[in-house]
Structure formats: C-alpha cells, structure tokens
Amino acid sequence: MPAIVVAIASLLFAFMLAHSAYRYGMFFDVNFYKWEWVMMSVAVGWAVAAETAGRIRIRRQTKSPTLGLSPGSSARASVLPGWSSVPAEAYGPVAISLLYGLSLLNEPASVLGTIEQAIRWSAYAAFLMTGYMWFGSGRHPFLLxxxxxxxxxxxxxxxxxxxxxxxxxxxxxxxxxxxxxxxxxxxxxxxxxxxxxxxxxxxxxxxxxxxxxxxxxxxxxxxxxxxxxxxxxxxxxxxxxxxxxxxxxxxxxxxxxxxxxxxxxxxxxxxxxxxxxxxxxxxxxxxxxxxxxxxxxxxxxxxxxxxxxxxxxxxxxxxxxxxxxxxxxxxxxxxxxxxxxxxxxxxxxxxxxxxxxxxxxxxFQTAGARSMFYRDAWLLFREAPLLGRGGDTWRMLFTRIQTYPYIGNEVHSGYLDMLLNLGLIGLIVFIIGLGLLLRRVWMRDRTGVVPIGLLLIHAAVDFDMSFGYYWLLLFSWIIYYSAGPLPGGDQVAVKPLWRTGGNRAYTAQIAVALTAVALFTAAAAYGWRFDRAVQHRAEAVALTGEAQAASLRSALSANPYWSRIRIELAQLAPPQERAALLAAGLRYEPQSVPLLRALGRSYAERGDAGQAAAYLRLALRYDHYDRDNQTTAIVTMNELAQNMRAAERPADARYAAETALAFFAAFQSQGEAAKRGGRDFDVTPESKAAAAASRRLLNELAPA
Structure with missing residues (x-):
C-alpha cells in the first residue's frame, strides 16, 4: 500500500485513539454508538473497495473478462490490501460478538446491555481488522x-x-x-x-x-x-x-x-x-x-x-x-x-x-471491598455457569445477591465480568482469542507482550475492559507488534476475497469473512439506530410538553430497549398509559429496579394498592441495600394509605399502611445485619416518618 495512504491511515488511528480517550474513554455507550457504526462501515467499505480494486487489477493484467482465471494471482496485484490480509487470529472479537448475539436467545438480564456488548465487540473487531488491512504488511511500522x-x-x-x-x-x-x-x-x-x-x-x-x-x-x-x-x-x-x-x-x-x-x-x-x-x-x-x-x-x-x-x-x-x-x-x-x-x-x-x-x-480496605464483589460474583456465576446472562449481568443483578451494602456497579475484573456475561464458554473463547493474538506478537517480537500484558494483567483486578479506549489501545499495540512477516520469513501471498474456488480452507476463509461482513452490517445498523435515540433524547431535554414527549417517543422507537427513556416518557404520558408503557420494558429487563419502582409508583397514583405493593416488593427484592429504594417504597405506600383513607377506602388504606410498616421492618432488620458485618446501613429519617404515619393511621382505623 502506498506510503501516503498508510500515513493518512495512521492519522485516522491517532485521531480515533485520542478522541476515544477524550470522550471519557468511551465508557458510556451513548458516547460510543456513533463511532462504533463508523468503524464498522469503514472496515466493510475498505474491504469491498480493496477487493474490487484487486479484481480490476487482475482483469487488466490477464486481459480476460472472466473471473478467477488465474489461480496464481493474488492480492499483491491490488493497490489496497483487503480481507485477505487479515490474519485468522483477528476474528476472535467476532466470535465474542456472535456469542453476545446468541445470548439474546437465552433470556438475558438486559437485552439492551447484550446488544450493546455485541455492537462493541463488532466495533473492536472492525478496528482490529482495519488495522491489519492498513498496517498488516509491516512496511511502514513507524507510522503506526x-x-x-x-x-x-x-x-x-x-x-x-x-x-x-x-x-x-x-x-x-x-x-x-x-x-x-x-x-x-x-x-x-x-x-x-x-x-x-x-x-x-x-x-x-x-x-x-x-x-x-x-x-x-x-x-x-x-x-x-x-x-x-x-x-x-x-x-x-x-x-x-x-x-x-x-x-x-x-x-x-x-x-x-x-x-x-x-x-x-x-x-x-x-x-x-x-x-x-x-x-x-x-x-x-x-x-x-x-x-x-x-x-x-x-x-x-x-x-x-x-x-x-x-x-x-x-x-x-x-x-x-x-x-x-x-x-x-x-x-x-x-x-x-x-x-x-x-x-x-x-x-x-x-x-x-x-x-x-x-x-x-x-x-488496603479497597482490596477488602473488592473481595466482597468477587464473592458475590461467584454466587451470580453459579446461577448460569455455562452461558452466562448476557451483557451487563453484574450491573443488572448484583443488587439482588449482594451480601453487604456497597456501591459497585462494576465487578472490578474484566475477566470475571466476561465470565458472568458469557459463562465458562464465553470466557474460554475470550482467553483463546487473546492467547492467539499474543502468540502472534510473541512470534514476531516477544518484548511486545510487555506493554500489552501490563494492560491485560491490571484488567484482572479492575474494570479497564469496560472502556472502549482500552481495547482500541490494546489492539493498536497488537497490530504494531504483530504486523508483517515472521522474522527471517517471506511475506505470504494473499488471495483476493472475490475469487471463488480453491481448497476448503479458502472456502472457509470466505465464509468467515462474509459472516464478519454480515455481523458488521447488522451491528452498524443497531449502532446507528441507538445513536439516533441518543440524539432524540438530547433534543427532548430542551423541549417541553407535547414536543418533549414526541421527541422521547421517537427515541423510544429507535431504541425500545432503553429503560431510562421509558421512565422519562412515562412521567409525561397520560396516567392510563403509564403502567403499560413501563411494563413493556420488563420484557427487555425483567429485573430492572428503576422500572419496577416506577411501576409501583404508577399503580399507587392510580390507587391500586395490590399492584403497587407487588411491584415495590419486587424492587426491594432485587435491590435491598439501596436506601433510596427502601425509602421510596415506604414513603409511597404510606402516601397511598393516606390517600385511600381520604377516599374512604379503609381496607386499601389498612393494606397499604401494613405494607409500609412491613417494608420498614425489613429495612431495620437489614441495617442491623449490616452492622453485625461491620457495615453501616441506617434507616433514613424520611422512612422513619412515613412508618410512624402509617402506624398512627392503623391505630386510628376502626377494626375491620
């Protein structure tokens, strides 16, 4: 590939690395959507252009309009290297993305989290493959x-x-x-x-x-x-x-x-x-x-x-x-x-x-806190050891099984996070994929494993792998140290993707490459849709009334799996629509505490004490060490009890008040258990006041 093209490619790589770091390390998916579909589009577009250029070049050389006339012809005739310059080891991220896609068939903890991880790994794969297409010849390593x-x-x-x-x-x-x-x-x-x-x-x-x-x-x-x-x-x-x-x-x-x-x-x-x-x-x-x-x-x-x-x-x-x-x-x-x-x-x-x-x-108290994460993660892993529960498993489910109160939306281990998301099968595929890439580095320059290995070692005790920038940097170093022929060896001739025929291995290569193209196309489409949802939601912030609701509906249409949009839209929707709008989100995140809490409050507003108590009870079951969650449930049921009394519905008032007191008793019990374990988890003043009000209400109500 001409040096000027490689120079431009290196500028694009530098920009992508710097920009991904600048955008908070691409930790948040809402910042990454746009660049994910852009990277995948670039990978597919470049591969198609390269293989087309190779086809035209060989046609001119052979002066034949027929395809595949010259079995000895190769992509060396092409100005731009394409899929055929991508080593087999680079398809590891594609396998991870496919595993996340298959997780959608296994009732994932979060459909959105699973799709987001599939998109991320497709983008990582596209970045890695594009890097090999641009720098794989090893001719201009100083530019990378x-x-x-x-x-x-x-x-x-x-x-x-x-x-x-x-x-x-x-x-x-x-x-x-x-x-x-x-x-x-x-x-x-x-x-x-x-x-x-x-x-x-x-x-x-x-x-x-x-x-x-x-x-x-x-x-x-x-x-x-x-x-x-x-x-x-x-x-x-x-x-x-x-x-x-x-x-x-x-x-x-x-x-x-x-x-x-x-x-x-x-x-x-x-x-x-x-x-x-x-x-x-x-x-x-x-x-x-x-x-x-x-x-x-x-x-x-x-x-x-x-x-x-x-x-x-x-x-x-x-x-x-x-x-x-x-x-x-x-x-x-x-x-x-x-x-x-x-x-x-x-x-x-x-x-x-x-x-x-x-x-x-x-x-070293922080190390002790992480040991609690790891113990709870083991409990969660045992629920789905082989296949995991899809993307964002820890974030969605840890509050249900946590043994002590702590704030830990990240499990603080990239490998453990992969184990929870994709189970043992996914972790094995993940480790094999990394191992093959490291082997490729080792065979060309064994010192290259040192900076790469440092990143991989630290990720075992922290959530570095949750940042998109981490993977772009890691894969950039892998490309830098593994590009080109083996020391003392000759560059292997590569075949253009468009030429059919040949042995089974080459047919398999075509099948894998086409699978990657299909995956990138689907993932890019989802990334584009999700990015549109982010834009619609951003527009809604500056609007009010019906215009704001319309913008949020557009966002929800583009990304129906995003619970946050549902909750924000439910606040603007007519009361009779709120419950159905929120309940629909449970199909995608059945244990979403924010959705369950919002549903409970929605039913409380409608005066349905039974449904309100049921959803709030589920919210507490799935997140029992959140003071705000506990307080919201107690205050909501107390307010409902007061409203039912004012509406002359004593049975509902009694039920709501008794539920509020039951919630408060559980809150107190958990606080005492936490203290015995050396952690603080005191009841809040608001929950105390609400419980006292419910107690007075029960005393004032005549026996049923």
Whole structure:
C-alpha cells in the first residue's frame, strides 16, 4: 500500500485513539454508538473497495473478462490490501460478538446491555481488522508507532495539563478526604475520569518508551520516546493507583528479562534516569496541582516553569546518556548500570514526599471491598455457569445477591465480568482469542507482550475492559507488534476475497469473512439506530410538553430497549398509559429496579394498592441495600394509605399502611445485619416518618 495512504491511515488511528480517550474513554455507550457504526462501515467499505480494486487489477493484467482465471494471482496485484490480509487470529472479537448475539436467545438480564456488548465487540473487531488491512504488511511500522505516540502524548499531556490547571475538563482530578483512596487528597484521573485506568495506560506507555529508547534506530524515534517517558512516569505517580504501580513494576521486570543483553544495560540506565526525573517532577507538580484544584490557570507561573524545566532537562539527559553508552561496553558498564538503577530507586524514596509512602504501606480496605464483589460474583456465576446472562449481568443483578451494602456497579475484573456475561464458554473463547493474538506478537517480537500484558494483567483486578479506549489501545499495540512477516520469513501471498474456488480452507476463509461482513452490517445498523435515540433524547431535554414527549417517543422507537427513556416518557404520558408503557420494558429487563419502582409508583397514583405493593416488593427484592429504594417504597405506600383513607377506602388504606410498616421492618432488620458485618446501613429519617404515619393511621382505623 502506498506510503501516503498508510500515513493518512495512521492519522485516522491517532485521531480515533485520542478522541476515544477524550470522550471519557468511551465508557458510556451513548458516547460510543456513533463511532462504533463508523468503524464498522469503514472496515466493510475498505474491504469491498480493496477487493474490487484487486479484481480490476487482475482483469487488466490477464486481459480476460472472466473471473478467477488465474489461480496464481493474488492480492499483491491490488493497490489496497483487503480481507485477505487479515490474519485468522483477528476474528476472535467476532466470535465474542456472535456469542453476545446468541445470548439474546437465552433470556438475558438486559437485552439492551447484550446488544450493546455485541455492537462493541463488532466495533473492536472492525478496528482490529482495519488495522491489519492498513498496517498488516509491516512496511511502514513507524507510522503506526507515530500514531500511538501522538495519541499517548495527547492522553498523558492532557492529564498533566489538567493537573496543573492549564486546561479544564470535568472530573479530571479526583479529590477526596478519604485517606483510604488517596494519600495526598487528590488523584489524577485524566480524560477517562478514572485514576486506575489512567495509571495503567501511563504505565503501559512508560514500558513502551523504555523499549523504544533501548532500540531506537532513528533520532526521531529516540526523541519522541525521550520526551514522553518522564511525563508518563509522572502521570503514573499522580494517579496513586497501586494496582497500576505494581503492574508497571512487573512490566519493568518482564522487559528486563526479555530484552537482549546489550539492550538490558540501556533498559537499566534509561529506567534509572526516568525514576529520578519523575520523582523530581512529582515534587514540583504535587503542590501546584493541589493548589489549582483543577481550575484552569491556577497553578502559578513559577510551578509551571519549574516543571517544564525538569521535563526538558530529563529529555536532554537521555540524549547525553545515549551518547555516553554508545562509547562504552562490557562488564563494567553492566555493573555501573545496576548500580545506577539501585541508586535511582534509593533517591526516589528520598525525593518523594513521605505522605505518598503510606499509599504502599497501608490502607488496603479497597482490596477488602473488592473481595466482597468477587464473592458475590461467584454466587451470580453459579446461577448460569455455562452461558452466562448476557451483557451487563453484574450491573443488572448484583443488587439482588449482594451480601453487604456497597456501591459497585462494576465487578472490578474484566475477566470475571466476561465470565458472568458469557459463562465458562464465553470466557474460554475470550482467553483463546487473546492467547492467539499474543502468540502472534510473541512470534514476531516477544518484548511486545510487555506493554500489552501490563494492560491485560491490571484488567484482572479492575474494570479497564469496560472502556472502549482500552481495547482500541490494546489492539493498536497488537497490530504494531504483530504486523508483517515472521522474522527471517517471506511475506505470504494473499488471495483476493472475490475469487471463488480453491481448497476448503479458502472456502472457509470466505465464509468467515462474509459472516464478519454480515455481523458488521447488522451491528452498524443497531449502532446507528441507538445513536439516533441518543440524539432524540438530547433534543427532548430542551423541549417541553407535547414536543418533549414526541421527541422521547421517537427515541423510544429507535431504541425500545432503553429503560431510562421509558421512565422519562412515562412521567409525561397520560396516567392510563403509564403502567403499560413501563411494563413493556420488563420484557427487555425483567429485573430492572428503576422500572419496577416506577411501576409501583404508577399503580399507587392510580390507587391500586395490590399492584403497587407487588411491584415495590419486587424492587426491594432485587435491590435491598439501596436506601433510596427502601425509602421510596415506604414513603409511597404510606402516601397511598393516606390517600385511600381520604377516599374512604379503609381496607386499601389498612393494606397499604401494613405494607409500609412491613417494608420498614425489613429495612431495620437489614441495617442491623449490616452492622453485625461491620457495615453501616441506617434507616433514613424520611422512612422513619412515613412508618410512624402509617402506624398512627392503623391505630386510628376502626377494626375491620
């Protein structure tokens, strides 16, 4: 493929990586819909264009209007490589997407969550395949590397700019007074708004920069790594993510073992200089960031100048080290490298403020909280061990089985989340797919598994895999390290997709490729529809009355599985339509607590005490450790009791009041059980007042 085309492709990759990070890491599906269908459309469009170009080229060469005349002809005749340049290992995400599609036949916990995951994995597959079509020849690897570096500079540089107050972005810094979460009271979260993910990304980039520094064949590659490596290390420190720190340490050790002996000396020296530079930068950046409070322009000129001076000095230091190392070799240099690295670690301990040491030596309560997630996840897994319950299983169902009160919409393990969603079968397919891609990387450059492996290791104890940006970055590195022929081997000729015939393996290849095309087409259509629903809902925010209701109806028509739209529309719909509108949503999310709660309140408004109590009871059963949920149920039934008394319906009033008191008694009982387990779950003042009112009402009512 011409270099200019690859250059344009690398610009698109850099944009997609940077933009996905900027849009909150593409954690929220509403931000990702548009780009999902765009990526799938690009993949299919490029493949069709490439194969068509190959067909035309071979026709011209053979001067024959007949198809498939030349069995020896290949896509080498095509200007643009297509599906045939995509390795079989890249179809792993397609299998995951298909499994999510099949989950729709197995009564998933959430139809919307399952479809969203199918769309996501189709988009990931499209991104991976497009990357192999654009960069799979391995002819211009520096262009993809430049795209990764540019995106990394945007993510890391943007995060540091937010810390220093140079730019403003929502929740770029997580401020907290809880020393269990932060030693200094603030953690850098970046555009993704999550310190742990930012720390993991910074750690992976840090490891990659050391690899580039140790192997840089050109001045430009060396300079780019020298400029980014200390900011990456500084970002890692500012996130205060212990999991990311430990993952980065493991990555450093793995890199040390995998690089060659001459590279090992550089690895030690460059990492030692990075540690010193990052420690010094941290001293200047810490107070400036705390003073800025995330406000633009508040860090001060002196802190800005000092930080920039440290970063520039650090980058220049790498050039000096490179020149010095190039003139020396042998055992003495190795001993000096080890000594320098040991000294740098000791210096870092002295440079860093003592308060940050506490982050490593104590406050491990968050690890205990995650152990509760994992125990409850095991209970949930046992309900559907083979096939799982589809997308968003944990988010939809954990409140039903949680043993203690906690806030945990994410299970904090990407692999466990996959196990809950797709069961053992899905997890096995997932691990095999990743393993095949890593094998491809290992066979071409085994050091490539280090930054990739860092991302995969940390995801075992956090929800990094819930972010679209995570997968785009991971797959970009996989493409970068696995593109091109094997070392010492020849590039294998590839066949254009349009040529039929041939052996069974090639026929199977065509069938798999066409399956991917069909999947991308269907997923892109859903992505486009869901994106339209998001737009209609956004329009409804600025409208009122009938116009607002009409816009929400359009949104619901585009995405009938979205419970949030149903609840918002029900508030505007006539009373006689509300229950039917809400009940229809239970077909797609049968255990949706917001839907059940809204249904209970809807029936309470209509004076139907039996139905109101039934739906609110279900809502409490599926989410018994939510104070708001408990309070809403008690207050609603008390209000219904008062209304029934005013309407001279004493039997209904008595039933509603007794139900309110039963709900309150269960609330109190759960609070006592939580206290015995060392957790707080006190009844709310509103629920106490409602229970007291219901009790008075029962005392005032004559015996039935």
């Amino acid at each position: 590397g430049a795209a990764l570096q540019a995106a990394g500079l945007f993510v890391i540089g943007g995060a540091l700019a937010g810390w220093m107050g140079w730019i403003s972005f929502p929740e770029m810094i997580m401020f907290t007074g809880d020393n269990q979460l932060s030693s200094v009271g603030a953690r850098l979260a970046g555009f993704m708004q999550y310190p742990n993910l930012l720390g993991t990304v910074a750690g992976a980039y840090l490891i990659w920069q050391w690899l580039l520094l140790a192997r840089a064949g050109s001045r430009a590659a060396f300079i780019s790594a020298a400029v980014l490596v200390i900011p990456a290390a500084l970002t890692l420190l500012l996130t205060e993510s212990r999991g990311a720190w430990l993952s980065a340490a493991a990555g450093w050790l793995a890199g040390l073992l995998l690089v060659t002996r001459p590279e090992r000396v550089k690895w030690l020296i460059y990492s030692a200089w990075t540690v010193i530079g990052a420690g010094a930068a941290y001293r200047f950046a810490l107070e400036a960031g705390l003073r800025s409070g995330g406000a633009a322009g508040a860090a001060g000129m002196s802190a800005t100048v000092l930080l920039l001076a440290v970063l520039l000095t650090g980058a220049a230091g790498f050039a000096v080290i490179r020149a010095a190392v190039s003139r020396r070799s042998g055992r003495r240099l190795e001993i000096a490298a080890w000594g320098g690295w040991s000294g740098a670690i000791a210096a870092l301990a002295l440079i860093l403020p003592s308060v940050i040491h506490g982050r490593l030596s104590g406050h």
